[in-house]
Amino acid sequence: VRLRTALIIAVVAAVALAAAATLIRLRRDPPPAGPYALTSEHLGALASPRTIVRRIPSVAQRVAVGFGVETPGPSQLHRLGGGSVSAWRTRRGVCWFGGYTPRRGFGVAECVAPTSAPIEWIATTPGLGDTISVVEGLATDGVISVRVRLCDERGTVVTRPHDNFYVARLPAGPRPWNVCEVSARLAGGARYNETIAIPHHR
């Protein structure tokens, strides 16, 4: 009888353990997969000695402190987009800042968590008086080109990423809320599309 009780307890315990393990596995989000997933492994410029920023600017520390992420150490900060932004790996994903020049006095910064999309975007108009708006963001190694489509037949802007970062300067006039779609052409011939809907509430 004792042996049977012990056996039942052992089976129940094993079933409970297996159920708990399955539940934990189900609750954990699957990591972004695929050759074009936006992860630091697919951002080759972040591993290239050629793009290392030797002198880390003070704004890097400011962004890191503000976002609560690790400050980039020596050889950890990389110049992407031909020098337009600087990026580094953090526990939040990849963080970058750019466009911050004292003369122009404006810049943006963000931290991008791993995602299955090959590109991400941020749309901005630097100043109230500026007529040029910009759509820019990270692009993984397999992205050949990025196309920004404006609403109301205002046309499209196509650009190529440089060191995992693209910058699409819109023609004079359209604002961030006039952007309707950002898409990427991938090395394998596929295309990634993301529709953007920005209601102009202001």
Add this chain to the structure above:
Amino acid sequence: MVLLSRRARPGVIGMAAALAAVFAAALMLVSSAISSQTYFSGTMSGGQSATSGSNYWSQDTVYRPVGNNFALWFGSGSGYTTNSGSNPFSIFGSYGYTQAHCQNLTGGSVSPVTCIAS
């Protein structure tokens, strides 16, 4: 007497200068103490915006779940920037004594949202 009054005048000026210095130091302390303001924290409904108090802000940041399109800007529209795919995101700017803004551009409520001006 003349000598005494001549000695007294620099004393008054000195005291005024010291008071001014103390006042300036206090002002600096106060301004550094309010160098960051969390001007929104909680659930933000679709289309809702929040505005900070006025200060010499140079950074505007929003934290919210990825996938929700939000906008940040200074003053009456300077540096208007939108994004949905990163968390957090910030804009930097030197627009003088101004307000910072944060807006939920989605059609529904988003939570949690934190908007910080610094």
